[in-house]
Amino acid sequence: MIGKARSPLARIVPLALGIVVFAAGCASNAPQDTLDPAGPQAKQIDNLIMPVFGVAGIVFVLILGGAVWVGLKFKAKDDDDFNEFPDQVHGHFALEIGWTIVPAVILALVGIFTVITIFDLAKKPADAITVEVTGQQWWWQYRYDLNNDGSFDEIVTANDLVIPTGRNIALRIRSNDVIHSWWAPRLAGKMDAVPGRTHPLTIKAPEAGEYIGQCAEFCGLSHAEMRIKVVAVSPEEFDAWAEAQQAPVENPTDEAAIEGWKIFAGTCTSCHTVRGMNDPGAVEGDAGPETSTTPFEYPEAKNQLANKLARQLDQGTGLPDLTHFMSRSTFAGAKFDLRKNTDACNALGLNWATTDDGLAKCLNRADLEAWLRDAPSMKAMHPGETMAPDSRGMPNFDLTEEQIDQLVAYLITLK
């Protein structure tokens, strides 16, 4: 440095930044690590990145090393040195042709392998299960076409994408509003979800487990809270899950749950679907809850606020389907755990909420109640802020604590 000594800050800041970057690269628990690919598609991309990175690394070392070497070796020693020009290479035929052709060849090779990989990854494998992925502000919906008839109507769920291990899953990625990007780094590259378009992406998880990701395209206020969780289970477990997902719900029998059912029908159904739900109005008549078979019509919510908001937000019934809500491990764009994130609870897997014990020990009741109390402050807004009329997300319904308890009692029957 010329002149005065540098301030201590000027030394510490770059050093601290360097340490932070270095330390971040050493995280041992990094579920979103592109460089730790799990599925064959992610491995194929990795097989492309690594040699390209190697070539780029060699070029980097040669060019920078060369520049530093030249700088040191030919450093001017005294004033005379400045007046002496080195040999000029301008117009040197062999050199100029060389440094034009070599990079062109390197880039052409990288290009060929890249294009081959892109086309290869875009192929839809014949054995695949097709799942439609719809990005919404700010969560992902998953609809499955299990019988391959082209309509995605067998299973409708959100947040957790449940897949069988060892099987290709052909995703068809769409958006309901703005551009999002579906990215589970250990399984595949990013794929944009663009309104009006359908983009294919194939994933395969060789081993059971959870593969974490997140929306990778800025999509509004809660973009950072729009997470992805792929839950890979054994094919047998998947079949059992898929069957359970297609079963209609049963009428609740517990007293508090019946009250919650009524509130749900009146306030929540203009946005949320519970497939196979019966009319809770029939409970009041002679037919008891167990025998109420009157189908409930959507969207016929009695709550004017809910209806108005549903219309304003143009959200219709395309919102999180709550039919088998309790089979998920997360809610609200996977921002919150629905099942507590302890080893014991995670070990219960997809069936965690099917037993009273599992429910009692593993339901994240605090966050679920907080969500019903004031959803906007849990996600898009700061506490106390109100939602703009045209904003997205779940509104605050000013429910009483009793109503919240009753709603939770109802929600936990949606297994």
Ligand SMILES: [Cu+2]
């Ligand atoms: Cu998004």
